[in-house]
Structures are given as C-alpha cells and as structure tokens.
Amino acid sequence: MSNNDSYQTPLSSRYASKEMSSLFSMKNRYSTWRKLWYNLAVAEKELGITQITDEALEQLKAHQEITDDEIAEATKQEAIVRHDVMSHVHVYGLTAPAAAGIIHLGATSCFVTDNADLIFLRDGLDILIPKLVNVIDRLSQFALKYKDLPVLGWTHFQPAQLTTVGKRATLWIQELLWDLRNLQRARDDLGLRGVKGTTGTQASFLSLFEGNHDKVEQLDERVVELLGFDYAYPCTGQTYSRKIDVDVLAPLASLGCTAHKFATDVRLLANLKEMEEPFEKSQIGSSAMAYKRNPMRSERICSLSRHLQSCFQDATQTASVQWFERTLDDSAIRRVSLPGAFLTADIVLSTLLNVVSGLVVYPKVIERRIAAELPFMATENIIMAMVQRGGDRQQCHEEIRVLSHQAAQVVKEQGGDNDLIERIKNTPYFKPVHDDLDKLLDPSTFVGRAPEQTEKFVNKTVAKALEPYKKMINQEGFQLAV
Template sequence: MSSNYDSYSTPLSSRYASEEMSKIFSLRNRFSTWRKLWYNLAIAEKEVGLTVISDEAIAQMRQHLDITDEEIAAASKEEAIVRHDVMAHVHVFGNTCPEAAGIIHLGATSCFVTDNADLIFLRDAYDVIIPKLVNVINRLSKFALEYKDLPVLGWTHFQPAQLTTVGKRATLWIQELLWDLRNMERARNDIGLRGVKGTTGTQASFLSLFHGDHDKVEALDQRVVELLGFDHVYPVTGQTYSRKIDIDVLSPLASFGASAHKFATDIRLLANLKEIEEPFEKSQIGSSAMAYKRNPMRCERVCSLARHMGGLLNDAIQTASVQWFERTLDDSAIRRISLPSAFLTADILLSTMLNITSGLVVYPKVIERRVNSELPFMATENIIMAMVEKGGSRQDCHEEIRVLSHQASAVVKQEGGDNDLIDRVKKTEYFKPIWADLESLLDPKTFVGRAPEQTEKFVKVDVAKAIKPYEKYITNEAVSLSV
C-alpha cells in the first residue's frame, strides 16, 4: 500500500511556501476559477442580450462555483478519455449544473479559462508577496534607525575601507528592496485580462453569437473584465495572451532574487566576522559534528532559492520568443512549472527574510575591536592635517607617518601582533605637538561622515513614502520557519 511518502512532491509547496500562496496555484483553486470564469461569461452574455441563457442556468452555476473532491476526480477520469483538460471540466460542470450544460463555455476557446485564470493567479500572487516585502523593508528600517550611529568598518573589495555605520549599511539593502517594491507594483498593476477573444483572437465566435453586432462583442469583452474585478483587458491577443507578459511578471521577481541574495550574502560574511548573525534558536543544531557552530542556514536558504528564482525568468524569455503566430502549445508544460515556482519561491524568500530581519543579532564589542584595529591607519590623514595646523610641513609629516605605518603593518602581518601605530606616534618626538589631540583624532564617530544623517533621512522620508500605502499590512508578528 503506497502513501504520500512514496511519490515526489516539490519542496516549494510541501516544505517551505505559505499556505496562502500554495492555495493560489492549487488544483482546486484553478478549477474553481475556471467555473467562475464560465459563470461570469454567462452573466455577461445574458446582460449583453443572449436570450438563450436562463436565470436558472446562472443560478445553478453560482451554487457550484467551488469544485468538490469528487468532481475533481470525475474530471480526471474524463480527461483520460477525451485527452483535453478543459473539456473534461466542461462536461463535469455540466453534469453538476444540468440547466447550464448547454451554455457553459459558449463561444469560448480553452484559453478563455486557462489564460484568464493564470492572469488572475498572477495578480493574486503579487497581492500576497507585496505586503510581505513591505514588512521586510519596515523591519530592516527599524534596524537601520537603531544602529544608525554605530560605527563599523566598511569594506570595498572585501578589504578594509573607510568607516560607515551598521544602520547606513542596512539602508543599502533597503534601497534595493524599495526598487523591488516599485517594480512589483508596476507589474501587478499592469496585469489585465485576456478577456473574450475566441480561438485566434478575432472574436469571430462571439460576433456570430451576436449576429454581427460589433458593439455587443466589445461590451461583452469589457463586462467580463469588470465582473472579474479587473480594470483593463488586453486589446488584441492571439489564441493566448502574449507570453511577453510573463516576462514582465517574472522580471521583478528575478530582480528581487538578486537583492535577496546580496542581503543574505552580506549577513553570511558578517556572521563569519562575528559582527552580525541571523537568529539562532535555543535548541538549533548548527552542525552534526562541530557542536560549537552557528551556521547561517536561513541566509544560505535565501541564497539557494534566489538563484533558482533568477533562472526561472529565462523560461519566460525563451517561451515568449518561440510562440509561432497566434500560438503554439510548447508553452503549456513549462508555464505550469515556472509561473507557480517563481511565486512560491518569492514567497519563501520573503518569509525567510521576515524571520531573519525580526531577530538580527549585532555584536558591538566585536565591531568596535575591528574598527580599532584598522582605525590607526585611517587616522593618518587626520594626523597629517592636525600637524599642518600646528605649523608642520605636509610632506615631512607624510613621510614620518608613512614610515611608522609600514612598521606597524609589519607587526600586524608578519608578527601577528596588534596595530601599534598610535603608540609609535606617541613615542616619536616629531608628533609631540598633537599628542594631546590623538584621542579626539581617533574618535570613530568622526570617521563616518553623514552616515547617521543619511540613514535617518532615508528611512523617515524615502521609506516612509514608499510603504505608507501599505500601513494596514504592517505587522510585528513573529514569522516561524519550517525546517
């Protein structure tokens, strides 16, 4: 006897994704949405003037919009016979609604339900992930404000560079996420419906139904769109809506994947430096062999899935490029995989990032120690300028500090010692005029420029403006992760 453990199921839905996202792309929602499309098509056709559709037919369809398990099983058996998924469901829906059996799918082609349903799912999926992205931005913004004044060693080429602050670094992550939010909003709001276009997009079948009345066909197209809650219909299509729309829909997700990967990679590197870590649960095991380890498994998951999501965009690009004339069917199988996968993956990434950003752990003492180890070298320019103010020569001072810097560097690199440059300055008579000023010249906060001010303005102006429309979705609710 077999069980659910004997067949493969995608980890995207079985292991990681949220229930709300999984439901959007479920078979039950797909087939129930087909029924809603047939129901609204019948309403619109009747309103526009098709008298063959009775009130009883519409009422019966309305009572059975949510498909049952038994009906799904019956449609599956029917499809095995007729080898056509849409017609199998037409037959089953007709059996359930005998008053409507003769008018279900009237004038329509399969893409009326399959394509319009896909567009509904894509918009609904964006409505799930956009609020999650807003919450990631909001939580990172609170983090940025909390640590806007904490000096930290900056890195360029992963080599020590001028100081920044922990909060300012977080704004770099946030800014990319704001762009992702903008891109997702544009893509979501650009989604329209295919509407009622017929087998090759000419609406010939509907023109026949309404005896050559073009105005009624246009009214029908618009009314179906209104009934389904959309504000626009694509003016022209082939049998399908242009697969270029899938590129527009998936591009923001792939771009977000790059932002997520960069954020998670930075946290992984900072974890190695012991400056910042992702949350680590009390009973969590980092390694089966090395008990002391605190592996950044959440950020590693983000990097792993972000790479997968980025690759799915190529599916959409390649598919759009090979659609011949009004359509071919080589788009069907790959879209069944790539479109749900992209949104399930984005959903998982955002849930994981919500968990991470809710509990980032900062180690100020480690950060301070690393800053202090590099600060003497960074202070050389300040020392030179201070000596000039005391009447010294810039060139002479530059040579003095250059020699001492190389000596201190040799202690660090060759002997493994601490940076003793300041001690050398204190022992060198040439620098006696500024000995009393050295402490102020070495204050880390004087090396961060406008980082605190930039952070505060960015969060309170740019971030606040971007997320204000989503205030009702912002929550401090904890996000737990599956294994």
C-alpha cells in the same frame, strides 16, 4: 499511494506559505475556471442569450467551488478525451445539469486557462507585496536603531573608510524599495485576456450575437468588470502575449538579486562575527561541530534566489518562440515556471522577514575590528594636526610612513595587534599631538554624514514609499520561515 511514495516539490511541501500554495493548487485552478464560466454565462445572458436560464446560472453559481470527487472524475474523463478543459466542462455539466448545454459557450480553452493565469499572477503579487512591505519596514527600524554605530566599511572585501551599521542597511533597503515599485507596477499593469475567441478575432461571439459588434465588445467589457479587472488586453491571439509573463517575472527575478546580495552580506558578516541572523535557543548548527552557528536562513535565501532568477529565463525564452497566434510549447513550461517563481519569491520574502526581524549585532567585535584598522586610516588626520601645530607635511608624512610599515609588519608577519598609535606616542617627533590622539581616533568622526543620511532616508524616502501600504505593516499571520 501516499505523499511519501512520490516526489513532492519542496517549494510547497517544505517552504512556501499556505496562501501561496493554495493559490496555485489544482482545486483553486479548477474553481477559478468555474468562476470564469459562470461570469461568462452571466454576461451572455445580460446581453440577450436566451438559452441561458436563471436555473442554469443558479446551478453554476452554487457549484463554483470544485470538490475533490469532481477533480477525480475530471481526471478520469481527461484520460478518455485527452483534453483537460473539456473534461472539466463535462464534469461541471454533470454538477449543474441545467447549464450543461451552455457552459463554455463561444469560448476557447484559453478563455479559462489564460484568464485564470492572469488572476493568479494578480493574486500572487497581492500576497507578495505585503510581505515585502514588512521586510522594508522592519529593516528600516533596524537602520534607525544602528544609524550611529560606526563599522568598518569594505571595498573589494578589503578594509575601507568607516560607515555605520544603519547606513549599510540603507543600501539593502533602497534596493527593496525598487523591488516594491517594480512589483506594484507589474500588478497594476495586469489586465485580462477577456473574451477573444479561438484566434483573438472574437468570431465565435460575433456569430453568437448575430453580427452585433457592439454586443461583442460589451461582453468583453462586462466579463472583465465581473472578474474585478480594469481592462482586457485589446489584442490577443489565442493566448495573451507571453511577454506579460516576462513583465511579471522580471521584477521577481530582480527581487531575487536584491535578496541574494543582502543574504550574502549577512553570511560574510556572520563570518566576521559582527552580525548574525536569528539563531534559536535549541537550533543545531552542525551535526558534527556543536559550536557552529551556521547562517542557514541566509544560505536558503541565496539558494532559492538563484532559482528565482532562473525562472525569468523561462519566461523570456518562451515569449520569444511563440508562433503567430499561438503554439503549445508554452504550456508545459508555464505550468512549472509561473507557480515556481511565485512560490519561490514567497519563500524568499518569508525568510527575509524572519531574518530582518531578528538580526543580532555585536558592537564589541565591531569596535575591536575598527581599532585594528583605524590607526592606518587616521594617519592623514594626524598629519594635518601636526601641520596645524607648525610641522612640515613632507617630514611628517615620512615619519608616519616608516611607523606605519613597522606596525603593518607586526600585524602581517608576526600576527600581532596594530601598534601604530603606541609607536606614535613613543616618538618624540609627534609630541605636539600626543594629547589629541584619542580625539583624532574617535570612530564617530570618520563616518561622515552616515547617521544623517540614514535618518533622512528612512524618515522621508522610506516613509513616503510605504505610505500607501500603512495598513499592511505589522499584519498578523505571516508565516515566518524557520
């Protein structure tokens, strides 16, 4: 049966990067099991288990990378014994016959399954973090480029006080910085389950070392060291606590929130024709409406970000229903939710990287929209200018209120342009400020400290946050979603 004859998840077949798909592949999973068995044997031999020979270690080391044929053989064996780990112990023993009798010595299945999962969580975060760093870096360049460009702000999706395009981008960047902090924290907090035995008591290893508690502790520490971790969780049942999955998937779900918000803003701005995601020269927006430039990348981000957030619920619900030292109802869902969350986060970040690397801004459209709304916002400035020239504030307020309502009627009922300024220019009462109207309507005077805030935020806050990741910035080889 070819791949075309069976369901393939689009997470791996259509969207995710090769490195993330490879990380959660069956070949990498089973090869990681072999790496764990090899390092366990190395540590046990170092601590005096004489049954483990140099030849056994040499054979285990030489065959840590599992082959397709060995995976097929293990699948056949699993159909007989109905146990995935023992089927692989059997096949590894056939491949490394000198070690057949000592593979998995003293261990339980969770020695390989749980420790492998923790390795995948760590390595998965190591794939995601550089992509997030580059999203932040490129969006920060965008913010600086457009820090001075006034744009209409929106509250309740109603016209509000002006901001700048760059200042709006800082709102996106700030949330991404929090995501970076959360992902790094989760990565740094990860430990191994280590060598704990069937219910976490290390009883089998205590027996293996004839009651020597010190050697059991040294074994745990040595295996952790050989596998590149800083520590093992001091207390486990048969499995590591599934709250660890919660701690890892929580920042991924939070990233999904940030990505969804950003992509939604881009979609709304695309409708306003103020800003667009990249659109390829030969890209087709619609099969029927040839003129369309649909924000399909941002829509993909929104779609998959919702799924990313839902994976977190799998983790919390699974952690909450574990019984005592373990129960097996965590197994099947974790096979789905853990790879699914990382593959989805990988896709979201790759697509974000594509979008922020090619955002298109349309200043003339922005200028036209400001011109349509700014006269109403400038009324207070006009009133203050009139008062400074001897006018009565209450009378001025009434005069401009009447003109504003007339202009609003033209816009709302007749579909015309906002002609408030023309009405002011044609009203003798406002003659003292006629020569100052252009200055009073300069959009750059309505953005407050937006340019300064943007520049300070990028050059200080962002620069400080990205300093530890400088070598990751502008790396070649990222797969940009298309």
